Amino acid sequence: MKKNCIPLFLGTVLFIAAVFISPFPPQLLPGFAMTAEAAAKNPLNYKAKQILKGESFILSADTEQTVTFSSKSPSVASVSGSGKVLGKKAGTAVIVAKIGKKKYTCKVTVSDTVDLLLFAGQSNMTGRGDPALAPALTDGAGYECKVVTNPNQLNPITEPFGLGQDSGTMRDGNLRTGSLVTAFANEYFKQTQVPVIGVSATVVGSGRVSWSTIHYKEAARRLNKAQKALQKKKLKIRHIYVVYMQGENDGFAGSTVKEYTDSLKLFYKNLSKKTDVEACLVIRIGKYTKQPSLYNNVLKAQTQLCKKDKNFVLVSTKAATLPDSNYQEDGLHITQQGLNIIGREAGKYAGKYARTGKEPSIKDEKYHNTYKPNAE
Secondary structure, three states: OHHHHHHHHHHHHHHHHHHHHOOOOHHHOOOOOOOHHHHOOOOEOOOEEEEEOOOEEEOOEOOOOOEEEEEOOOOOEEEOOOOEEEEOOOEEEEEEEEEOOEEEEEEEEEEOEEEEEEEEEOHHHHOOEOHHHOOOOOOOOEEEEOOOOOOOOEEEOOOOOOOOOOEOOEOOHHHOOEOOHHHHHHHHHHHHOOOEEEEEEEOOOOOHHHHHHHHHHHHHHHHHHHHHHHHHOOOEEEEEEEEEEOOHHHHHHOOOHHHHHHHHHHHHHHHHHHOOOOEEEEEOOOOOOOOHHHHHHHHHHHHHHHHHOOOEEEEEOHHHHOOHHHEOOOOOOEOHHHHHHHHHHHHHHHHHHHHHOOOOOEEEOOOOEEEOOOOO
């Protein structure tokens, strides 16, 4: 025991000496534990926050002292004594938290306008990626309206998008994992500053005929239910689009350009009769890595239709030219890394279209040119 006391004593002396002699501040020395309040200039859990009208969140401070909250613009966003912030109308409000003699602020931006987007298609739209590899959602960029389980509750988009939304002809079971939707919402919001309200409407293994004759009915029901829920919340709906990624099954089935074109037009025609959808934003499908030419007719049909028909807007061409490493071992389904790439491109060009009303020109590596709408 006596032998062990000497090194322990010397260690203590050396540490104390280091604190007082070292040119470095004590908080930079190994083993020095900094309190959260000393480390953070602003102890609030949010320095800035974007919310929808009618949405709320809790503002809190990492301190043991009493906190007094107030809003500089209570008509835009109010705050309770416990820190519950409620968005009341569009605009910006500064929430002030007084802690002792100091004041800290959180900038709250409230939106009352949204774009309603129905994400429809088969398995690559359903999403077969790894949700852990999906990007983090930009604050305020997008919300999911889970029309099957709780249409009146809007939740920030998370992966797997559309989980648990099985009803009618749309039942994907446990096949739904990571999708392109989060990446899409981030880029769309960057272009528009208008939040996306996303609704899932996908069917694994579905073909062109089933979408034009059967599945459009469930898609329409979901879109209308979401629209009513948003109107009930008194949110303004600026645009309503269907984002469509489908056609792999038709490539395997050997569909002709005309067969696929006619079916896609019929799908949109039937959907538009039952809903207020304004346009079909087409994410062109990819490739079957074991036989890359298999989807050529579908790719050609999607490209030509978007050129000739104003109801169809091409927003992504990436999938067909992704490296094989961006596809899973089955050669058909796209990995999360690939879905992120497609989602970013689709969200960027969809956002530009929503903002300007002009169909985008897109670099098209598949055909070694620039896709230009309304061109021969």
